[in-house]
Amino acid sequence: MISIKDLVVNYGGIEAVKGISFDVPQGSIVTLIGANGAGKSTTLKAISGLVRPKSGSISFLDEDITNKDPVAIVAKGITMVPEGRKIFADLTVLENLKIGAYLRKDKLDEDIEWVYSIFPRLKERHWQLGGTLSGGEQQMLAVGRALMSKPKLMMMDEPSLGLAPLIVKDIFNVIKRINENGVTVLLIEQNANMALHISDTGYVLETGVITLSGPGEELLENAAVKEAYLGK
Amino acid sequence: MVQWPTLYMFLQSMANAISIGSLYALVAIGYTMVYGILRLINFAHGDIFMMSMYFAFYLVAAFALPWYISFPLAILATGIMGIIVERSAYRPLRDAPRISLLISSIGVSYLFQNFAVVVFSGIQKQFPQVPFLQEMVVIGKVRIQVLTFVMPVVTAVFVAALLFLVNKTKVGMAMRASSKDFETSRLMGIDVNRIISVTFAVGSMLAALGAIMWGLKYPKIDPYVGSMPGLKCFIAAVIGGIGNINGAVVGAMLLGFIEIMIVLFLPALSAYKDAFAFVALIAILLFRPTGLLGEKKADKV
Numbered sequence: 001m002i003s004i005k006d007l008v009v010n011y012g013g014i015e016a017v018k019g020i021s022f023d024v025p026q027g028s029i030v031t032l033i034g035a036n037g038a039g040k041s042t043t044l045k046a047i048s049g050l051v052r053p054k055s056g057s058i059s060f061l062d063e064d065i066t067n068k069d070p071v072a073i074v075a076k077g078i079t080m081v082p083e084g085r086k087i088f089a090d091l092t093v094l095e096n097l098k099i100g101a102y103l104r105k106d107k108l109d110e111d112i113e114w115v116y117s118i119f120p121r122l123k124e125r126h127w128q129l130g131g132t133l134s135g136g137e138q139q140m141l142a143v144g145r146a147l148m149s150k151p152k153l154m155m156m157d158e159p160s161l162g163l164a165p166l167i168v169k170d171i172f173n174v175i176k177r178i179n180e181n182g183v184t185v186l187l188i189e190q191n192a193n194m195a196l197h198i199s200d201t202g203y204v205l206e207t208g209v210i211t212l213s214g215p216g217e218e219l220l221e222n223a224a225v226k227e228a229y230l231g232k
Numbered sequence: 233m234v235q236w237p238t239l240y241m242f243l244q245s246m247a248n249a250i251s252i253g254s255l256y257a258l259v260a261i262g263y264t265m266v267y268g269i270l271r272l273i274n275f276a277h278g279d280i281f282m283m284s285m286y287f288a289f290y291l292v293a294a295f296a297l298p299w300y301i302s303f304p305l306a307i308l309a310t311g312i313m314g315i316i317v318e319r320s321a322y323r324p325l326r327d328a329p330r331i332s333l334l335i336s337s338i339g340v341s342y343l344f345q346n347f348a349v350v351v352f353s354g355i356q357k358q359f360p361q362v363p364f365l366q367e368m369v370v371i372g373k374v375r376i377q378v379l380t381f382v383m384p385v386v387t388a389v390f391v392a393a394l395l396f397l398v399n400k401t402k403v404g405m406a407m408r409a410s411s412k413d414f415e416t417s418r419l420m421g422i423d424v425n426r427i428i429s430v431t432f433a434v435g436s437m438l439a440a441l442g443a444i445m446w447g448l449k450y451p452k453i454d455p456y457v458g459s460m461p462g463l464k465c466f467i468a469a470v471i472g473g474i475g476n477i478n479g480a481v482v483g484a485m486l487l488g489f490i491e492i493m494i495v496l497f498l499p500a501l502s503a504y505k506d507a508f509a510f511v512a513l514i515a516i517l518l519f520r521p522t523g524l525l526g527e528k529k530a531d532k533v
Contacts, residue, residue: 050415074421086416088409099409102402103421149421 001026001184002047002078002153007056009039009046016042018208019056024153025200029175029185031216033192033229034205040188041083043205044155047186048080049073060153075103077152081159085142089131093122096130096141100148108148115144118174136167143174153184160191172198192229196220204229237496240373245496251380253488254387255449258442259465260472260480261394262435268475269411269431271330275337276317277439278462279344284310284440285359285453286352292360299362307440314436315429323425348455356454359447383445390441391481394434398477407431411475460506467513473523482524487512 002024009017017039024030032040045051047058049070058066060076068076079100088096097115101108116123119140125133130141139159146154156175160168172194179185179198189195196202199216204225212224219225237245259281266274287309291302321336365379398404410417410427417424446461447453464487472483487509495502516523 048419050418070418071421071423074419080419082416082419086413088412088416090408090412091405095405098402099405099420099422102406145420 002058002060002186004043004047005057005059007043007046007058008054009042009051010054011042011045011051015054016208017046017053020205020208020210021056022203022210022213024184024186026184027179027182028200029179029187029198029216031187031189031192031195031199031202032205033189033195033202033219033225035190035228037207038205039208040205041157044080044157044186044188047073047155048078071103074149077150079146079149079151079154081142081146081154081156083157083161085135085138087130087133087138087141087145089129091130092126093128093130093133093141094126096145097122097148100145101150103149111148111150115147118147118177119144136163136170139163139167139171140174143171143178147178147183151183153186154178155186155188157188158190159187160189160194168194190229192225193220196225233500234497235499241496243374244376245492247374247376247380249489249492250485251383251449251488252492253485254384255442255445256461256465256468256484256488257387257391257481258438258445259461260468260484261391261477262439263466263469264472264474264477264480265431265435267469268477269407269428270322270333272322272333272337273466273474274435275334275462276321276340276344277435277466278458278460279341279348280310280314280317280436280458281439281443281446281462282348282453282455282458283313283344284436284443285447285457286348286357287440288444288447289357289359289453293357299360302360303444306444307437310440310443311433311437314432317436318429318432323428345455345459352455354455356452359451359453361451362448365448379445379448383449386441386445390438391477394438395477397434403427403430464506464509467509470523471512471516473526476523476525479523479525486524 005021006019007017008015008019020043032043034040042051046053049068049072052067057064060078065073065076088099091099097112098108101111121137122140122144125137130138133141159171163171168191175185175187176198187195187199196216196219202214202216202219203210204212212219212222259277262277263274266272284306288303288306291297291305292299317340321340322333325333325336365382367378368375369378398407406417406422406427409420410422410424414424465484468484468487469480470483471486472479472481490508490512491505494508495505
């Protein structure tokens with residue numbers, strides 16, 4: 001569905017991504033794992049158009065989207081749940097959901113109900129300001145907001161960051177559920193254990209290069225991965 | 233030193249305070265909206281105000297258009313000018329430090345003033361008048377110009393329309409989102425540059441509306457006519473809490489009220505009328521720097 005070739009991206013004055021290639025097949029969950037500064041977030045920023053790559057190409061559904069701006073990329077059906085959730089604190093929960101569908105011109109009611117069915121908590125709090133939600137609720141809202149654009153591909157930047165273990169489990173269950181609804185997912189995580197369990201394919205990113213790849217379950221068994229990311 | 237006015241004088245001054253306050257509000261909203269989205273104090277705002285007065289003047293004087301055509305045209309032209317200023321002087325500095333933006337706005341301010349001196353000349357001009365607004369309404373012993381009633385009504389209508397735009401429409405939602413976080417707004421598919429243009433257009437048009445009513449009340453115009461109203465309305469926006477539209481209205485009303493009441497109760501100090509706005513600015517910065525209705529700083533990481 002999306003295919004990255006020899007992607008090189010400069011970010012913050014350094015070459016954060018040094019020529020990586022990977023594919024995300026339609027309907028799959030793909031995870032990039034890696035430590036801080038490995039270039040994971042920069043990769044997602046490049047795909048979403050927030051950062052221009054230095055070289056390489058990104059193609060989505062056989063169309064080159066390498067230097068498109070973020071608005072055009074959202075219009076193509078790629079959405080992102082940014083790191084740190086980044087919900088709009090001064091907008092209500094409902095407005096946050098509506099703004100996720102900013103480019104859509106059709107009726108939203110059905111999709112809002114769908115998001116509410118995944119996250120009943122958001123329905124209870126639909127009138128509250130986003131900033132008053134707890135961290136876990138904000139993450140739900142960020143995911144719900146992303147779903148409102150009816151994405152073909154949803155990218156998620158560290159959805160488990162700063163959340164309690166139980167809530168992390170919920171979030172990963174939801175990711176699986178969304179994927180079963182036909183949304184392809186590209187995930188980046190430091191919580192390698194959880195992420196690899198639900199992933200079809202995993203890639204290990206180290207200082208801007210991919211050092212390992214394989215099916216999620218296989219990487220979980222990999223000695224190097226175990227040592228570096230699973231704390232065993 | 234305090235002089236107790238008669239009831240009639242007091243009522244007359246109240247009417248004046250409300251109408252002056254509502255003028256300030258229209259201009260203060262422009263400061264607050266631009267600050268809200270760009271975190272920029274747009275020092276050119278007072279000169280946009282001035283330019284719109286000349287637009288209205290020339291549309292009446294040179295093209296001999298009636299006021300009800302020339303005033304809306306002047307407001308429209310000012311809106312377009314606001315967009316042009318943003319595109320040429322602020323957009324290229326989008327990723328620059330904020331101080332560069334501030335300096336650029338001071339540059340635009342001087343550019344307009346000098347442009348006006350060269351093209352419109354420094355000689356004072358008489359702002360076109362609308363006869364029926366000059367008429368006096370007499371209620372008992374209180375004599376009030378029709379204009380004094382019209383100004384708050386016009387302001388109320390446009391502020392209500394603005395609040396509807398900001399709080400109830402999709403563009404308004406995008407404005408509120410963009411004012412907090414450009415990057416995430418882009419990820420939602422919002423064309424942030426377009427939203428900023430809309431913000432400048434709306435702010436400039438409200439300033440033009442204020443300028444025209446200002447011209448009807450104080451009919452002398454020259455290239456520096458925007459400086460003092462510009463500063464005062466900036467102060468009004470700060471008093472109310474810059475970035476907050478309701479705050480701008482509250483601050484402007486308060487400032488209008490303070491100014492008029494000082495002249496009424498302390499006529500000996502009336503020569504210092506303009507200075508009280510600055511005293512109010514210093515006081516608010518000392519005791520409540522975020523303004524009366526200012527945004528609370530809640531930087532959650």
